[in-house]
Amino acid sequence: MNINFLNPSFFFLKKPQLTLFLLFIGCATPKKNPPIDKRPNIVFILADDQRYDGIHALGNTEIITPNLDALVARGTTFKNTYIMGAMNGAVCAPSRAMLITGRSVFDITPYAGSNIEMPDLLLPEALSMNNYTTFHTGKWHNGEPAFLKGFKEGSKLFFGGMCDHYQVPTKELENSKKLSAIKIDSTHSSVLFSNAAIEFIKDYRASNPFYLQVSFTAPHDPRNMPKKYEDLYVKKEIEVPPNFAMKHPFDNGEMDIRDEWLAGYPRTVDEVKANILAYYAMITHMDEQIGRIINALEEKGLRDNTIIIFSSDNGLAVGQHGLMGKQNLYEHSIKVPLIFEGPGIPQGISNEELVYTLDLYPTLCDLTTTETPKTVVGVSLFNTLMSQEKIERSSLVFAYKNSQRAIRKEDYKLIEYLVKGEKTGQLFDLKNDPWETTNLYDLPSYQSKQIELQKELQQGLLYYNDVVDMTAADWNVDPIPAWIDNVSPETINRLRALAIKDRALRGFSN
Incomplete structure (x- = not known):
């Protein structure tokens, strides 16, 4: 084809x-006619x-x-x-x-x-x-x-x-x-x-x-x-x-x-x-x-x-x-x-x-x-x-609502979760695991790396004016409602209908 x-x-x-x-650096400006801006x-x-x-x-x-x-x-x-x-x-x-x-x-x-x-x-x-x-x-x-x-x-x-x-x-x-x-x-x-x-x-x-x-x-x-x-x-x-x-x-x-x-x-x-x-x-x-x-x-x-x-x-x-x-x-x-x-x-x-x-x-x-x-x-x-x-x-920090925080430093990525009062963590070696399939969180051999990233994550978040305290049980922030709890029933019904239509384009149905 x-x-x-x-x-x-x-x-x-x-x-x-x-x-x-x-x-444009240092070029003379003609006295007549506008100069061509390079x-x-x-x-x-x-x-x-x-x-x-x-x-x-x-x-x-x-x-x-x-x-x-x-x-x-x-x-x-x-x-x-x-x-x-x-x-x-x-x-x-x-x-x-x-x-x-x-x-x-x-x-x-x-x-x-x-x-x-x-x-x-x-x-x-x-x-x-x-x-x-x-x-x-x-x-x-x-x-x-x-x-x-x-x-x-x-x-x-x-x-x-x-x-x-x-x-x-x-x-x-x-x-x-x-x-x-x-x-x-x-x-x-x-x-x-x-x-x-x-x-x-x-x-x-x-x-x-x-x-x-x-x-x-x-x-x-x-x-x-x-x-x-x-x-x-x-x-x-x-x-x-x-x-x-x-x-x-x-x-x-x-x-x-x-x-x-x-x-x-x-x-x-x-x-x-x-x-x-x-x-x-x-x-x-x-x-x-x-x-x-x-x-x-x-x-x-x-x-x-x-x-x-x-x-x-x-x-x-x-x-x-x-x-x-x-x-x-x-x-x-x-x-x-x-x-x-x-x-x-x-x-x-x-x-x-x-x-x-x-x-x-x-x-x-x-x-x-x-x-x-x-x-x-x-x-x-x-x-x-x-x-x-x-x-x-040296690193990048990330956030999604008040339920997810993460840091990327060198080859490692740490993601921390706080959902309904429960904390969960993930640690990935991106060099050897770019698809993030093997969670190294809490493994004894990676404990020092986990602690290092947790400290730098908190510092990075503070630098960018995040107010979370990762050491606190509730991160010292109020939960941001899930999307489904913050939109009208009419909006939900309309968007579900669109999703059903999109799935139908692929040949699938509910």
């Missing part, structure tokens, strides 16, 4: 030159629920992603990039809020949706103040006021968490000040948003650089896409991951939530394979749209002065550890891809530094010579990106 993809090599006709990226354009592409291994070039031999593979080959990939977590079940809302504020999960509103605090200078707002044209298309899960504060231009804007990919309720940004009424677009979301990005690129005439953010809703469910992308995969050839389980071994505090309804209980190999196939097909379809965007940059003559960044708001279990969603602190749900490609970016580099996605804010500021606001707690990756310098960070 012929795979009708754009040839990635078509996009990369010239080797990016570091000098092009640095021309600061790089930025294209930030954000996937929805795409975990780190959702790219062929990053080790997943089953998935088809030629355009993302080309970015990996021509750029620098941060292979240990994580979200910090979430204080609510809609993980993508706080994750995206951390991206645009540079703050930790403990310094944003718990939901971080329409009520995100806005005293801070948002990332697109800071770039706009530095003479960048800011344009957004796609999903925006942090409310209309924050969007209007941050972006000057935008098209095909979806304000919400999820929707049918062929029935996307979008708005237009009119005169940089107000949003239009909702229009339902029947074009698939990935095509819809890429079309808007391509139109922006083709029509761009200004001499100043631009910041273009393309926020796909793929591969978030419901996973409906053109059938030919599903046909690229054969279900019987899809492998279930080594950490597949029919159910999670204990209550993690969020077992009954919408995401977990996307497969039956107990989990079966057949249904998990079907979900993985659809997940891959969504990513492959999106990958082709990414290729179209890159091709538009090339045709416009902007490719050599544009830095492309690809990442995701969070990962997804899709059957791993008996889970389907992302309301946990396993690698599959908090580890995401992060790729930089463009002028001045070293090629073919796999960087192993420990990185948060909230580090993107200060990094973009440095890449664009924009002043980083003092409210930003993320660490700039500029020096490690350009010259592989070490980051002064």
Whole structure:
């Protein structure tokens, strides 16, 4: 079968030159006519629920992603990039809020949706103040006021968490000040948003650089896409991951939530394979749209002065550890891809530094010579990106509500749980057990490592303004209600119906 993809090599006709990226430093300003601004354009592409291994070039031999593979080959990939977590079940809302504020999960509103605090200078707002044209298309899960504060231009804007990919309720940004009424677009979301990005690129005439953010809703469910992308995969050839389980071994505090309804209980190999196939097909379809965007940059003559960044708001279990969603602190749900490609970016580099996605804010500021606001707690990756310098960070800490806390340090990962007054722990050796299948917690031979990580976890949480006391029986915090206990019966019924419909797409029923 012929795979009708754009040839990635078509996009990369010239080797990016570091000098092009640095021309703005010390250059004389003409007295007549506005100078051509040689600061790089930025294209930030954000996937929805795409975990780190959702790219062929990053080790997943089953998935088809030629355009993302080309970015990996021509750029620098941060292979240990994580979200910090979430204080609510809609993980993508706080994750995206951390991206645009540079703050930790403990310094944003718990939901971080329409009520995100806005005293801070948002990332697109800071770039706009530095003479960048800011344009957004796609999903925006942090409310209309924050969007209007941050972006000057935008098209095909979806304000919400999820929707049918062929029935996307979008708005237009009119005169940089107000949003239009909702229009339902029947074009698939990935095509819809890429079309808007391509139109922006083709029509761009200004001499100043631009910041273009393309926020796909793929591969978030419901996973409906053109059938030919599903046909690229054969279900019987899809492998279930080594950490597949029919159910999670204990209550993690969020077992009954919408995401977990996307497969039956107990989990079966057949249904998990079907979900993985659809997940891959969504990513492959999106990958082709990414290729179209890159091709538009090339045709416009902007490719050599544009830095492309690809990442995701969070990962997804899709059957791993008996889970389907992302309301946990396993690698599959908090580890995401992060790729930089463009002028001045070293090629073919796999960087192993420990990185948060909230580090993107200060990094973009440095890449664009924009002043980083003092409210930003993320660490700039500029020096490690350009010259592989070490980051002064020995570990990463994570949180989900007040029931899960975790730390990653070197090759080890510790997860602590407090659910209904009961504590549970997990300790994994990620070097020898990357799928997190063997729990070393409380084993005598790992006691010193466990104590070391517990101490550093507490220190790290305090540094980021978490108020938990891990030594206390109740962590000295009030439990945050489970999602199922905090939504209306009407909402539950509506979302159950959507889950049933999505399972039917895979050929399964309750």
